[in-house]
Amino acid sequence: MKGMSLIVKTISDFVVGFIIIFGAYIVLYGHLTPGGGFAGGVIIASAFILLMLAHGKDVAFSKLGERAAHILDSAGALAFLLIGWVGVVGGYFFMNVFGRGEQFRLLSSGMILPGNIAIAFKVASSLFLVFSALAVFRRRSFRSMIEGELR
């Protein structure tokens, strides 16, 4: 059986959804409460890392493929840059051209909310990729090390 024991698997399956929802909350309310794109992105990534620890990398990759993570990684950064470009309409790079809305409402403070979402995608996917690179690379290099010694 790959991964950890049945207890760990069951519990982690149960909490993963909550972790992702909590992360999304931190991202979406980043402009109103403490938190933001980076913190929320880290929390979302930790849900996938938990899946990888409990079930092994195959299950985690079936939820979020390596290729999809790479695309999200670049897309998040590009989306943030695009938000900067939208500001050029107002005369300056990163100018807040969206309406500021009513204070303490979810849809307020203009470009900070879309900016946070873009950052969250970037952070979540790249942190997941960093972790999976460590998980995959360690095994590969260990094997090559042993083979090198045998030779």
Next chain:
Amino acid sequence: MNPVPLFVAIPLGAAFLIPMLGIWWKKSGEALAALSTATLAVMAILSIGSTAVAYHMGGWAPPVGIALVSDGLTVLLLIAVNVIAFLCIIFSLKYMTAYSGLPKYYSLFMLMVAGMNGVVVSGDLFNLYVFLEVASIASYALVAFGTEADELEAGFKYLVLGSVASVMILFAIGTVYAVTGTLNMADAAREISTRFSGAGAMNPALLLAAAMFLMGFSLKAALVPFHAWLPDAHPSAPAPISAMLSGVVIKSLGIYAICRVFFHVFGFDPNVMGSVILANSMIWLAVLSIVVGGLLAIGQWDYKRLLAYSSIGQVGYVMLGLGVGARVLATGGPRSLAALAILGGLFHLVNHAFFKSLLFLSSGAIQHATGTRDMKQMGGLREKMPITSAVTNLAALSISGVPPFSGFWSKLIILIAVVKAEHYVIAGIAIVMAFVTLAYYVKVQREIIFGSVRGAVERAKEVPAAMYVPLIILAIVCVGFGLLYPVFGYRILEPARDALMNSAEYVKLVLG
């Protein structure tokens, strides 16, 4: 629209588009990197002679918001960085086909360019740090791009030492923020000049910050005794990356940052306590680099390692010009003399950027053709690779200061300034070490280019046009900067010198 933010936005956009498109389109790296660096190079050349501007990100005025500043000094560095980046990308198109994972290479390359352009245009200490890290982290990965054992070791060594430097710089920025209450460089300069000038009014915390800035940036610029990473990192990287690292990275992250922070934020002025100490430390770092870099280069038999040590020595000359200029300003000497010294330093900075990237690219071409960088296994290259040999010769003559090439004039200006500032011993050392430079480049010519064909050169063929055309362009620039200085050189260098010397004007430009 003002083009200043584009110098960061274009390479950053390309850096993130390349890996995404690379999944479906294998040539995305080559195409996008060539396109965006070409655009940047044209933009940089077109910005010659433009008026100095401060761009307010998001429309927020400077002490609060982030300012991007483009003045004479910025334009000088932007030209060097972007033109050399374009030529290195053209060289990479053919040279890098031997490596795998090319979209990653071009993506990291563009990130490095974005970081360097960001450092150069940033008007804010913290943004300077962030872009410095972007460029540094990209270059750590690029040094280790070959993933052989010694490349990984060099990359790791560079990473550890570079991180130490980054921590020092961050700590210094924090200290400046604690003392002045601002991160904007112009605002900090105004605070320091109003609150901490006059006899004995210098804050000890600011002296500590200055020391840590000097240490951090000197490590990025590889000045002796902070040079240990460079002789490993520069030879291990793929040739276009070596050219970028030695040509522009150590200058934009090290020398430029020293210029901006010390000349503008701290200011060299008789009223500011500690500025003489700072200027003296700059001169000592410079002299140590000239001597140690030069002497260690003589004994090298690995061609790229020789070039790496030579970079340490030549950056010492750049720093000597700037340091002597700073000392003259700090002791209240004639401003025209300080201007001469600084002009010499900046002139040598640009010259070294061009001829050292030419030398590293040609070393890449030689390695591509012969499969070795060991000088003992080469000889008579001029018969097998006439074009590469000719440009290597030209760059070697230029860097060792043979008239009428560009390196001669810049070293001459620095030496005249050093003598006029009455540092006779230092001038003597600099002259002797200029001959040592000539000596080890004569060694390069004797071992590699002239003589009878032997060793690995026997089966060598001239590299394809895609590789030698960038070399020829760089060679033309090397000759052109020397001969045509009165025609166009002054339009780039003199605004840079004036920008560097007038701290008050910088403050006025940014804060209005």
